[in-house]
Amino acid sequence: MADLKAELAWRSNHKAIFYYRPHLKQAAAHADSSRIRLILGANRSGKTQWGSAEDYAHAVGYRPWLDSADPAYKIDIRVPNKGLVIGESFGEQIKKVSIPKLLGDPEKGTPGVIPTDALEGVKRNQQGIITFIKLTNGSTIDMQSYDQPVELFESSDYDHVHFDEPPPRPIWIAVQRGLTDRLGHSWLTLTPLKEPWIFDELVSRADVGKHYFDIEDNLGFGLTREGIDNFTMNLTEDEKECRLRGRFFHLTGLVYKLYGAINRIRRVPIQRHWGVWMHIDSHPRTPHHAVWIAVLPDGKKFVAGELKNSHTSNLVAPFAEAIKVYEAEILKRRGDEIVRLIEPGSSTPNPTKDGLSIKDEFEEHGIYCRPGSKNRDAGILKMQGELQYDPSAGTYPNIYFFDDLTGVHHEMTHYVWDDWAQKASYGRTDKQKPKDADDHFIEGIHRILLDEPECPGMEVDDEPAGAGARSTANSVTGY
Template sequence: MSQSSTSTIPDLNELLDLLAELETLEAVYTENPIVFFRPLKHGDQDPFFRSSLATVRLVLGSNRSGKTESGAAEAVAHALGFRPWLDEDDPDRIVRLPSGDPIPVPNIGRVVAQNFQTSVKQTIWPKLQKFLPRDMIAKVHKDQRGIPVQIDITNGSVIYLMSYDQDPMVFEGPNGHWFWCDEPPPYKIYIGLKRGLVDFGGHCWITCTPLTQPWMNDIIVERANVLDSGVRLFKFSIWDNCVENGGYLTREAIEEFLADQREDELEARLHGKFLHLAGVVYGTWQPEPPYWIDPFDIPKTWPRVCVIDPHPRKPIAVLWAAVNPDEQWFAYDVLWDRKLKTIAQVSERIKYMERLREDRDLIAHRIIDSSAKVPERTYGSNILVRFAEEGIRCALANKQNTQAGYDAIHEALRMRNEWSEPRLMVFNHCAPIKQNFMNFCYDEWQTDKQRDLKGDKQDYRKTNDDFIDCIRYIFQGGLTYQMLKGMARRQSEEEYFDDCGMPLDVGKWHTGYDRRRYGRRS
């Protein structure tokens, strides 16, 4: 036998050493399995664990995406005071409260699931058992059915296991440092749990497939990932758990599961969209880059527009946007204040907000919904004139072919390839724009039978659309960088305004209509 062939065979001592190492690892895994937990590399799992300074973390995920596994690991880490799977020098190894202070040990936490018999007994408790170090479990309290309701940790921490089946009043009194809800909680239970965090400045996380509790979209999702908000949103996909991405599910198993889902449920189960919003119009828009971006100083050379959408009962919506030489639009500020009741108050706030910026916004063009031209019985004039009297002179929006405006927004959000950027981006402090994009939906028939007979409705639900309208007025007006630069140059010239001091119709101006009066075509 050659020397090269014999050198590849380990001797007995090497084999014994290897066996001893394996036995040690097996013992550690048996006694302290959380040390071996690894977040999935593909997707939002690792960022979820590294965002504990948030007051609320919401994980919207499909089935088998690892959301419950992650929630359980984070619960055990909170009870211990640290994340054992991270290196000792990792800044996120120590669990911290939103204040940045390390979570005190011992601490009190609550884990809440849909029901005791199925959710707690068959899902939550086995997950917690999987991660809790064996020598850290002091006592497990069970109810008369043998279901765990309280876990005492040897360091003094306590984990209470609760259910949405319980009376909401049960959640009102007790305080604690943290809670975890697995699947969407009823609103009253969520509020009761949140009140319990106030004493210690605690935080919470919710892991769910958004099939129920639409209040969460209005109360939590709309605040998520907004600048200076304490709410963070994460999306876990079943594809993150695919073998190809480091998970344990085969591609064939995932495709078989998804094949059985209805289209509306697929949006919820796969993409984390609330079921009542499965028909959202701008599904590609997400409150994250490249659509939802950090603010930056807009160059003074970029022309800006101000768009106003008045309403008799709702707040007046005001949008500010700038366009760069590449025809990319940036929505950089909004006004949506229920306390402003009159045109004079809104005008004063508009002027204040434009003066507030260091470079003093130089607005090249203002647009207002054409309904502003309708005479008002009370004032004897109209909203267009009343804004002009306050020094806010606007051109009427081009509202012909509404569908073309909606389509233009779709086109502005489309990215040609993975390296490109959309032509419409929103600064992440403009929460009302985010609310519109995530809630503007197609209309629906009142019954499933009508839908089956007539197909999907082609109309839009005329709610949550104020800032969508402001954006489409920009695109329907055909505004471009060069055109707005020309408007900015002409602002001080008389030919830009009519005899009443009102801006001339921009559509006529930029198409060359009556050039003698309206000026040269840009």
């Protein structure tokens, strides 16, 4: 019996991967065959352990902890092969996290995912940190870090790559090029504290396998309730969203957290009897932006159009003509049917143009506007009110956005309180001023809402048949 226990203890240290038991979300992510997998995990949720297990599994072509009859057991990859693990830095991430997860220290009772009899050798850099691992089957795993020049990632081809924590976009692009020739696979295991490009470019992609690990998922798999509770007590409410639930930290300071799929609808024709408002966010240097809102008889509002000046010198004349074309061809409305607003500061005379203001220039080209409100705080409150909904109480949003308005959608998902990340790190909650970025369309929407837009001359009951008449629900939104 003693010999059997000793053998089991030796195996659990030297062949730990065969005894790996993933939690349910880890198991689902292992079974995902997507070429790119994104593991958004809380701190201590098991994401790096998952990634390290995949590192070894791809190096040998199968997942040793699964039964050979399991559909996820065999990996479609040539063996031997070439892999890469990248962390934030050699001194911290690679030395203290990645290498211990892969190799462990079996003699001290700390197992790694690579069995000791599968390891042929390693190479180290001048600091003594392991940078290269070779297995007895001929497969290799390189170790690199994000603090290295991007040029070092440009020249190699790989069969599989593990990004541990969020990579800078230039490194991601360089490595993806290296995966192309071999149709390689990659996975990212991260707590989304930075690199918001990942949210913009990967989360929205249908071909990316996305998995979310909560800290609670690892309860009983290395974490105790007491440990989780002690960690939680040190976090602000918004930090909890990222560090406990794996939500992108740059979104925890969002001004409009209620905005989401419920607000996005397919484009529909703008009916002749609907009210239409537009706003021009004018700038002497950055491109002018225009946004349109249609108002229905039931009071619901559809953000229906967006336009950004594409002229390299940001001239007013071509943008004014583009506005007319957009309204005629996309919105099917004449200019005299639209209520126009403009940035309040647009009336400031420009001494380099004989005192002519930007507002004056637009008027010279047939775009007549009146200044919108300067009250940003009131605009934010107005928008928050329009977004409110509670399906359990039978209430739904009063504002919707056509789903082809990519610029507006980007701003709604990136409009954050100024210095929120820094304030949150100090536990501050005085979030009063939005960051002056990603707000050109949003400021226009604010000013239109403050102008109390309406559908003139028609009550809800007067709406023509086919446009939602005789129904308590809007014919487009369904609410």
